[in-house]
Amino acid sequence: xxxxxNCVGKQYSQDFWALxxxxxxLKPGVLGLLGENGAGKSTLMRIISTxxxxxxxxILWNGVDIFQNPDAIRENLGYLPQDFGVYPHLNxxxxxxxxxxxxxxxxKEAKTRIEELLHVVNLYDVRKxxxxxxxxxxxxRIGIAQALLNDPKILIVDxxxxxxxxxxxxxxxxxxxxxxxxxxxxxxxxIVSDVEATAESIAILSKGHLLHHSSPDELLETVQGKVWxxxxxxxxxxxxxxxxxxxxxxRSGGGVLLRxxxxxxxxNDAQLVSPGMxxxxxxxxxxxxxxxx
Amino acid sequence: xxxxxxxxxxxxxxLLERTRSYGFLVTLFLSIIGAFLFVPNSQATYAxxxxxxxxxxxxxxxxxxxxxxxxxxxxxxxxxFLIKNTIERDRQTRVGxxxxxxxxxxxxxxxxxxxxxxxxxxxxxxxxxxMAIVMQLLCQExxxxxxxxxxxxxxIIILPGMFALSALAVLFETLPVLRTGFxxxxxxxxxxxxxxxxxxxxxxxxxxxxxxxxGREIFKDSISESYKHLFPQAPGVLSxxxxxxxxxxxxxxxxxxxxxxxxxxxxxxxxIIAIPLLLxxxxxxxxxxxxxxxxxxxxxxxxxxxxxSSDTENDKNKWVESxxxxxxxxxKVTMRFHAWDMLKVELKLMLKGQPLWWYAIAFLFxxxxxxxxxxxxxxxxxxxxxxxxxxxxxxxxxxxxxxxTRDIIFSSPAPLQRQIPVSWLAGLIVAVLTGSGLAVRYMxxxxxxxxxxxxxxxxxxxSLALAMGVWTRxxxxxEAFYLLIMFTGTLNKEKWMDFMGxxxxxxxxGVPYVFLMVTVGLLVLVVWGRQRQVRR
Numbered sequence: 001x002x003x004x005x006n007c008v009g010k011q012y013s014q015d016f017w018a019l020x021x022x023x024x025x026l027k028p029g030v031l032g033l034l035g036e037n038g039a040g041k042s043t044l045m046r047i048i049s050t051x052x053x054x055x056x057x058x059i060l061w062n063g064v065d066i067f068q069n070p071d072a073i074r075e076n077l078g079y080l081p082q083d084f085g086v087y088p089h090l091n092x093x094x095x096x097x098x099x100x101x102x103x104x105x106x107x108k109e110a111k112t113r114i115e116e117l118l119h120v121v122n123l124y125d126v127r128k129x130x131x132x133x134x135x136x137x138x139x140x141r142i143g144i145a146q147a148l149l150n151d152p153k154i155l156i157v158d159x160x161x162x163x164x165x166x167x168x169x170x171x172x173x174x175x176x177x178x179x180x181x182x183x184x185x186x187x188x189x190x191i192v193s194d195v196e197a198t199a200e201s202i203a204i205l206s207k208g209h210l211l212h213h214s215s216p217d218e219l220l221e222t223v224q225g226k227v228w229x230x231x232x233x234x235x236x237x238x239x240x241x242x243x244x245x246x247x248x249x250x251r252s253g254g255g256v257l258l259r260x261x262x263x264x265x266x267x268n269d270a271q272l273v274s275p276g277m278x279x280x281x282x283x284x285x286x287x288x289x290x291x292x293x
Numbered sequence: 294x295x296x297x298x299x300x301x302x303x304x305x306x307x308l309l310e311r312t313r314s315y316g317f318l319v320t321l322f323l324s325i326i327g328a329f330l331f332v333p334n335s336q337a338t339y340a341x342x343x344x345x346x347x348x349x350x351x352x353x354x355x356x357x358x359x360x361x362x363x364x365x366x367x368x369x370x371x372x373x374f375l376i377k378n379t380i381e382r383d384r385q386t387r388v389g390x391x392x393x394x395x396x397x398x399x400x401x402x403x404x405x406x407x408x409x410x411x412x413x414x415x416x417x418x419x420x421x422x423x424m425a426i427v428m429q430l431l432c433q434e435x436x437x438x439x440x441x442x443x444x445x446x447x448x449i450i451i452l453p454g455m456f457a458l459s460a461l462a463v464l465f466e467t468l469p470v471l472r473t474g475f476x477x478x479x480x481x482x483x484x485x486x487x488x489x490x491x492x493x494x495x496x497x498x499x500x501x502x503x504x505x506x507x508g509r510e511i512f513k514d515s516i517s518e519s520y521k522h523l524f525p526q527a528p529g530v531l532s533x534x535x536x537x538x539x540x541x542x543x544x545x546x547x548x549x550x551x552x553x554x555x556x557x558x559x560x561x562x563x564x565i566i567a568i569p570l571l572l573x574x575x576x577x578x579x580x581x582x583x584x585x586x587x588x589x590x591x592x593x594x595x596x597x598x599x600x601x602s603s604d605t606e607n608d609k610n611k612w613v614e615s616x617x618x619x620x621x622x623x624x625k626v627t628m629r630f631h632a633w634d635m636l637k638v639e640l641k642l643m644l645k646g647q648p649l650w651w652y653a654i655a656f657l658f659x660x661x662x663x664x665x666x667x668x669x670x671x672x673x674x675x676x677x678x679x680x681x682x683x684x685x686x687x688x689x690x691x692x693x694x695x696x697x698t699r700d701i702i703f704s705s706p707a708p709l710q711r712q713i714p715v716s717w718l719a720g721l722i723v724a725v726l727t728g729s730g731l732a733v734r735y736m737x738x739x740x741x742x743x744x745x746x747x748x749x750x751x752x753x754x755x756s757l758a759l760a761m762g763v764w765t766r767x768x769x770x771x772e773a774f775y776l777l778i779m780f781t782g783t784l785n786k787e788k789w790m791d792f793m794g795x796x797x798x799x800x801x802x803g804v805p806y807v808f809l810m811v812t813v814g815l816l817v818l819v820v821w822g823r824q825r826q827v828r829r
Contacts, residue, residue: 049704053828070828074706075628085697089646098638102705102712104630116623146701151626 001028001062001153003048003184008057009208010043018043019208022057030180032199033188034281039205041188042082045158048186049079061154075104078152080143082159082188088132092123092142095131099146110149117145120175136163144172154184161194173197196277204284211288216277223275223283228260230270240266245286247279261286296401303397303405307379308412316765317413320375324417328424331363332356334432340538342512344520344531348542352435353426353442354549358512360425361446362533364418365454365507370485372417372455373462374477374773376410380466380578389581400575403463407571410459418455422447434544445552450508453563457506460567460574467578474684474772481776489534495559504559509533511559515550535781537789630706632715639712639719642692643685655681655727662730667738671795675731676783679754679793680776682723686754687771689720690762690819693826703827713759713823717816720755731793746794746805753792753808756815763822 003026010019019040033041046052048059050070058065064072086095093114100110118124121141126134131142140163147155157176161169176198179185189195195202195216202219204212212219227247232240233255240246240258244266248259260266261279311317331341332351340348342359349355383389392402422443430436461484465471471479492513493505504511513531520529523545550556658678662670693699702708725732728751735744754775761771782790788799792808799805 046700049700051700051703051828071706074704077704079701079704081700083697084701087642087645087692087696087698090642094638094641094645098642099701099705101631101635101638102702102708104628104706104711106627106629107631107634109624109626112624113626120623143701149626150628151623 001182001184002026002060003154004058004060005048006058006060008044008047008054008059010040010047010052011055017055017208019047019054022205022208022210024203024210024213026184026186028180028182028184029200030176030185030187030198032195032202033186033205034190034192034195034202035188035205036190036285038207040208041205042158043208044205045079045156045186045188046081048073048154049077049081049156050074073154075150076153078147078150078155080147080155080157080160082162084143086131086134086139086142089130091130092118092127092145095142096145096149100149103150105150113149113151114145117148120148121145137165137168140164141168144175148179152183154186155179156186158188159190160187161189161191169194192278192281202277204281206285206288209288212284219280219284220275220277223261223280225272226261226263226283227273227275227279228262228266228270229273230258230260230267231255232258245282247276247282296398299397300401300405300408303402304408304412307382307406307409310382311379311409311413312416316767319765320417321420323371324420325424327363327367328360328421328428331360331421332425332428332432335434335541335544337541338538340532340536340542342516342531342533343536343538343542344516344529345524345527346538346542347520347524347545349516349547350434350544351429351432352437352546352548353429353439355547356425356429357422357442357446357549358516358547360422360443361450362507362509362512364421364451365509366489366534368414368417368421369454369458369488369507370481370777371773372414373458373480373485374769376413376459377462377465377477378767378769379406379409379463381472384581393581398575399578399580400571403467403571403575403578406466407459407463407567410462411456414455414459415452418447418451439549441552442549446512446550449552449557449560450511453560454506454508457563457566457570460570464570464574464577467574469579474687474768477769477772478680478683478776481773481780486780498562501562502555502559503562504556506563508560511550511556516547519547520545535787628706630711632711635711635715636718636722639715640722643688643719643723647685651681658727659730663733667734670731670734672783675728675795676779676793678730679724679728679750680779682727683772683775684768685723686720686758686775687762687768689716689755689758689771690760690823691766691768692762694766695768699826708827709820709823713819717755717759717819720758721751724751724754731795742800743794746800749805749809749812750793753812753815756812756819760815760818760822763819763826 005022005024005026008019008022009017011017022040022044033044035041043052047054048066050066050073054067058067059073060066061073061076066073087098090098096114096117097110100114105113115124118127121144123138123141123145126138131139134142140160144157144160147157161172164172173194176185176187180198180200187195187198199216201213201215203210204219212222231252237249237256237258244258244260244262246258247261250257250259259273259279260270261275261283265272333339333341334351341363342348342355349358380389383392426438426443429438465476465480468476470476488506492510494510495502495504497503513533517529517531520527655678658674658681661674662678665674688695693702702712705711728747732744732747735741735747757775758771761774762768765771778790778792781787783793783795786796788796788802788804789807791799791804794800794805
């Protein structure tokens with residue numbers, strides 16, 4: 001099972017590429033796509049999901065070009081878009097039955113699968129109620145269930161934790177971990193902790209370009225010895241922001257504890273600490289910015 | 294910020310949003326085609342304005358009058374359907390929720406939306422009249438352009454009408470019952486059709502002269518007077534709309550309406566009426582809160598559904614660890630597409646949410662078609678039976694856009710090959726079932742050609758609905774067009790629009806075969822349109 005992206009690009013206007021020269025080879029496991037808003041994550045996912053055509057490049061699913069033969073990947077695809085709707089008059093079972101029929105899931109197997117998935121996303125008790133009355137989190141879970149209906153070999157989830165509360169987010173992360181193994185999962189977010197908890201590899205995008213692709217450990221390695229904590233007074237923070245890349249601020253006693261990503265120590269009072277994924281992400285984005293400037 | 298500025302910015306933003314849409318471009322294109330059709334040349338086999346077997350020389354006065362009458366007949370309907378979505382857009386885009394949290398007064402909001410509606414209609418009217426001037430030059434019967442003959446009818450007759458129409462559209466959007474497709478049907482039959490069909494002379498309200506909404510009598514009186522002067526013995530029967538003519542009409546010179554203050558004053562009412570309509574709209578408007586949904590007790594068990602609304606209940610359904618089931622333990626599935634399964638769910642989706650009385654009335658139409666005298670069954674009841682499901686059909690091809698399910702559906706296997714045929718079939722089943730009364734009647738009577746025509750009509754409806762839904766991305770285009778052809782064809786006995794074949798002479802003239810070819814063309818359009826949607 002292999003997904004190969006070769007020089008994939010998407011041009012929306014003469015001077016705007018949402019994605020450019022994106023190349024990556026994916027094997028079973030969870031790939032976390034990180035990037036700021038507008039980095040090109042959703043465009044990439046939509047291209048892989050065959051609903052947006054690419055301007056350049058090719059995507060091969062097990063050697064088959066999905067632009068020539070989109071159904072090759074669609075048969076094996078589970079897709080949860082960032083922004084999706086439901087039919088409000090249908091209940092959860094009916095909506096999933098509809099999606100199962102569209103996807104072509106075998107009738108009898110679909111029935112069992114729907115019941116199981118409703119248990120997984122804990123909507124079984126409200127399965128007979130119209131989706132129009134569901135909360136945002138419940139709708140998101142219906143979306144997750146529909147993506148898993150056909151037991152997809154490739155699962156693409158675009159910002160899936162938006163609309164979920166903290167408990168549900170943790171639950172979703174666990175589900176993603178549970179799903180990986182014999183399938184490719186592509187999971188986009190701008191919440192670094194979500195990726196940190198689930199991804200086996202991380203790709204960082206910025207302004208349509210792939211900046212970095214590695215395992216989480218390798219990404220962390222890039223900021224080893226470059227993360228500092230420094231306790232300063234509140235009045236100094238604004239000035240220090242201009243000078244250093246601050247990844248977090250925490251109120252501490254009378255002052256503020258800054259977390260700074262820097263090749264050099266910002267002060268003799270600063271302490272070198274273990275890096276986190278957020279530090280590594282900021283470092284990567286910042287380095288790319290410097291290179292571009 | 295002053296109230297006027299607020300109103301201006303609401304109108305401006307709304308106008309910009311609408312005019313930058315694909316749909317507006319289509320509207321402008323149709324307006325140009327409309328203007329072209331409103332000025333038939335000397336060889337045309339139809340006329341839009343004629344008296345006996347005469348028409349006016351195609352000078353500015355005649356073209357201005359013909360276009361004015363046509364615009365007031367057709368744009369009032371299509372325009373209403375076009376503009377009746379300004380508040381709905383704020384609801385769908387959720388901008389309305391932000392607006393609700395501001396200090397903006399409801400009346401100011403309504404006024405802004407009304408002005409935006411009026412601006413849209415004015416743009417279309419100006420474009421149509423500009424094209425009319427071009428048409429005068431192309432027809433070459435009289436090359437002298439008299440701008441007053443175009444501008445005065447536009448300003449005095451049409452714009453006051455559009456003023457009232459803009460306010461009426463806002464009012465329709467604020468009333469829950471009228472906001473829906475039901476409101477569109479109500480507008481068509483209770484407001485538009487009587488306005489166009491019934492000629493009303495200028496009348497008085499509190500001593501103020503009021504001309505009819507369309508203002509047709511102003512042109513007609515003047516044309517009749519000139520004609521009678523030239524041909525005192527002629528009957529002087531004046532017709533407008535789309536009138537088929539066997540041979541080219543003879544011409545006479547009409548130099549236009551004498552635009553007096555009395556005419557101008559008679560149009561003021563249509564400007565003033567906008568004020569109470571807007572006040573009523575602002576009183577009726579309940580903001581952008583989620584509607585309280587009714588329970589499904591009036592729905593058939595198969596189609597009813599329960600609601601979730603309370604937060605407490607939602608809290609119970611939080612996605613907690615205790616509900617965990619391991620994904621790996623879930624049953625495996627195999628892929629095997631079943632068209633029958635798909636058809637079942639497609640039908641369910643189409644019919645879901647219809648109240649019990651909807652089925653009762655559909656059934657009543659079938660029974661009445663079976664037992665009423667044949668002319669009544671064919672002329673009135675059968676067309677009504679096929680009008681009844683218009684709101685079901687109008688969702689075809691639009692649902693994926695309207696409910697934003699496009700991405701998850703179009704990323705499924707063979708979205709074109711699987712979903713489109715089944716969706717069409719579901720529409721056809723609804724047509725066959727609701728129109729079954731007439732089919733049985735034809736079978737009993739042994740009328741094979743009638744049955745064949747009925748079958749073509751049944752094929753035509755879902756094809757038209759799907760094509761218009763896919764290409765316009767709106768259910769209103771089908772609603773407007775379908776109502777129009779049903780109205781002019783079957784109810785108003787215009788055989789070339791009679792897709793049901795219920796008007797005498799329709800079958801003989803070969804109209805059903807024309808509709809069969811149109812149906813095939815529509816299906817080609819459906820496939821092409823959906824193909825474009827699937828891969829953007």
